[in-house]
Amino acid sequence: MKSLSITLLVFLTALSCTTQKKQRIAADFETVQDSTSILFSVEGLSQPEAVRYDESQNVYFISNFNGGGNDLDSNGFITKVDAEGNVVEMNFMTGTDEFPFHAPRGMFIEKGSLWVADVTGVHVFDTKTGAQQKFIDFTSFQPGFLNDVSGDGSGSIYVTDTGKPIVYKIENDSPSVFFDSLPVYPNGITFSLLKNEFVLAPWRGDTTFYSFRITKEVEEHYTFQGGNFDGLEFDEDMLLVASQVDQSIRVHDGSSNKILIHTIGRPADIGIDRTNKIIAVPYIALNRVDFWGYSRN
Numbered sequence: 044m045k046s047l048s049i050t051l052l053v054f055l056t057a058l059s060c061t062t063q064k065k066q067r068i069a070a071d072f073e074t075v076q077d078s079t080s081i082l083f084s085v086e087g088l089s090q091p092e093a094v095r096y097d098e099s100q101n102v103y104f105i106s107n108f109n110g111g112g113n114d115l116d117s118n119g120f121i122t123k124v125d126a127e128g129n130v131v132e133m134n135f136m137t138g139t140d141e142f143p144f145h146a147p148r149g150m151f152i153e154k155g156s157l158w159v160a161d162v163t164g165v166h167v168f169d170t171k172t173g174a175q176q177k178f179i180d181f182t183s184f185q186p187g188f189l190n191d192v193s194g195d196g197s198g199s200i201y202v203t204d205t206g207k208p209i210v211y212k213i214e215n216d217s218p219s220v221f222f223d224s225l226p227v228y229p230n231g232i233t234f235s236l237l238k239n240e241f242v243l244a245p246w247r248g249d250t251t252f253y254s255f256r257i258t259k260e261v262e263e264h265y266t267f268q269g270g271n272f273d274g275l276e277f278d279e280d281m282l283l284v285a286s287q288v289d290q291s292i293r294v295h296d297g298s299s300n301k302i303l304i305h306t307i308g309r310p311a312d313i314g315i316d317r318t319n320k321i322i323a324v325p326y327i328a329l330n331r332v333d334f335w336g337y338s339r340n
């Protein structure tokens with residue numbers, strides 16, 4: 044695996060964002076990072092659960108529970124943040140009276156639309172205007188905790204249920220159960236372009252990650268240390284995973300894993316900007332998202 048290093052930058056942020064100025068110091072991949080390596084932070088959020096980077100606009104979307112994590116309270120919203128951590132609009136996406144936004148979690152961008160998991164289904168928003176385009180209703184499945192969303196670029200969307208050992212599939216705006224009776228309760232889901240497969244992050248006490256292809260059964264992928272895994276993202280062959288048990292971001296090169304970052308709290312659904320090499324880490328309990336830089340030599 045290629046070596047990884049943390050490159051520190053200096054950003055000036057505004058509004059609800061707190062900036063931490065850093066010297067430009069490079070750290071080797073073998074060095075475990077901590078809060079001293081944070082590039083910038085966005086604070087003043089309301090229980091941020093997930094971050095998604097939109098490459099076409101060079102902005103981040105942050106989902107906020109803003110209430111109970113699984114309550115039908117109509118309080119949820121998506122915040123839009125620019126590439127330097129400035130809050131462009133706190134309540135950028137908010138749902139509608141007919142299909143209210145409750146507690147948004149994982150997100151996925153597909154052809155200018157942001158797909159967002161919520162308590163009773165999946166909302167779809169226009170990434171440029173923030174307008175809600177449609178809502179995919181999951182109530183007939185009696186979901187436990189719809190959590191994360193991903194796709195392979197072909198138009199089909201996959202959604203995890205952390206309350207049940209299930210992965211759903213949305214095809215032509217129609218949801219169905221794609222996998223049931225999984226060996227783990229899946230939290231995060233992401234797609235590997237290199238291997239053309241999805242990988243699931245297990246919740247609860249499980250440490251074995253499972254992968255699947257559209258035409259194959261679920262199979263063991265590899266094992267991480269840590270536990271209560273949440274978001275996960277690939278950068279080529281490198282898999283980054285948020286571990287809440289030891290409050291870390293871990294990295295796996297396909298044969299072994301190690302801690303890359305010690306976070307200041309329990310990390311939720313991380314986002315990644317592969318162009319600018321930045322990892323965004325949200326903390327539900329801290330109302331904050333931290334951003335770290337990295338490079339591959």
